[in-house]
Amino acid sequence: MMLYCLFQGVIGILRDNYRFMQINIEQINLNAQRSFKAYEYDFASQDQTFHAHDEFELAAVIGSGGLLYCGAETTLFSSGDVFLFGRRLPHRFIRQPGESTARVIQFRMDAFGEGFFGLPENLRVRSLLDRSAQGLAFPSASIQAAGRLAAVIQADTSRRLPELLLLLAELSDSTGRGEALTLAPGGTVFRSRGVDEERLSRLQDFIESEYAGEISLDGAAEVLALTRTSFCRYVKRVTGRTFTELVNDYRLTSAAMMLRDLDAGTSVAAVSGEAGFGSLSHFNALFKDRFGQTPSEYREEAAAGEVNK
Template sequence: MKIQKEIIEFEKEKSFKLFSPSLKNCFFWHYHPEIELVYVKTSKGIRHVGKNISGFTDSDLLLIGSNVPHLNFDYGIQTECKQLVLQMKEDFLQDLILSTPEFNDIKKLLERSYLGLSFSGETKKLAVEKLNFIKDKNSFDSLIGLIEILQILANSVEVKELNDEDTRIKWFLNDKIRMGTIYDYINENYDKKPNVNEIAKIVNLSTPAFCRYFKKQTNMTFTDFVNNYRINQAQIFLLKDYSVTDVCFQVGFESLSYFNKLFKQHLGQTPSEFKKRYFKREELI
């Protein structure tokens, strides 16, 4: 579960690859020199890119820079999950994009990608349509399609930077703690009472040292992370039409009022409002 360098192989005479991976219960905390565009569609998921750990609902479109550590986006998801992953050769970017003045906007986009970029709204819709369109096209048409996708992303204001500092692999090389162990512990215990002393012992750290390490890695305290994980899981259960009260206790909260308060802090709406809005949208489709 230590961080791994992924070795990406490309077909001959291909500058990029587009495929649909499925890892599910595999914890693949990895990096690679190739820049990657990822589209993931599922009811609810968690993204971990660099130091950022956050949730998304329905779908996400991410541009992940060279050598930025990230977790596979279907890790731990028990519901249906579809992915499209596009990986670009290093020399393709160097030889074509970075050396061509007409691609200056795309060049700036790729230079920012080390922060991890999440796209939303019309940008996501258009980019995903083109991703699906180029899947079965010949090499030339798919290349033109990729350039168009990058131009759409480069001109978009519907984008969120996931990190506010450089998190490329140099930052992580001295990390000897297995983040996978921590993920698994939280996943198995979020509905009970995750104990910071217990997980600190599992990863061979004192409790104060673990708390410092965890805050440095995630920009969150252990308690905040567990609550964030619970809220993400709660959304999945709400989308399955469980009652708010059942979901509250099912994800490990002991107080309904605290659950409602925390849910609203995270999503700007109560669990009831979240559920009502979702099922109202379903009726209109």
């Protein structure tokens, strides 16, 4: 119980007592005078909502790591990681305490002109944009794209488009080398605005509040006002994953945060239990499959400052 309370305190700081409630649909102001938006701001002074928009988004947080929600998935992020979110893919960064700066670029498919990404020379970048429907992460350890992102923001007006194209080309090369990580394998979480967004928010609320205990499939179905069978079909349709996979993903992310942030004297078994896993061997197997290393190895690398995700 003490470990659980301590971890909930860490999560509480990260979320600042925020509840999803509803996906915020942002309207990005682009016009004839501005084909894309590039800016940075003091991330420590602003809370980010769970939001989506019709534009692609490149984003990085400098100076702090934390928790990232992308579609129905959760993952950890580190300072300097760069993310590419496809159109209408909901996302939210929740930073750890400390000074941090967010760098953001938002653009449409026609930012370079109608049909530009259909040109033969740009097919690799077009493929990158198509893949961003699932959300892509570029770890700072494998590519220094955060600096290129800053160059776009700081460039003179006439240099911004070329700098953005260079950044996209660099990210497409990184993807070709197998360095990009897929965030939401199910793709775009909702296919139409309204019902899917609201249901997704309620589902995430339910998982967030119940993951540490005996989470109930029937209870989740009731929250969405669906029968058990309809609920299972619905979750698979809009996320590409089963309800159990979504819950385990959240539990594994929570366990990784505990291993990274809590005292080294806390046993892996205790972390497993507090994250909602009833079997230590099952937890170890799932954790290694998700992070590519055992919980103990992950903790050792985190203590040495080598863990990126």
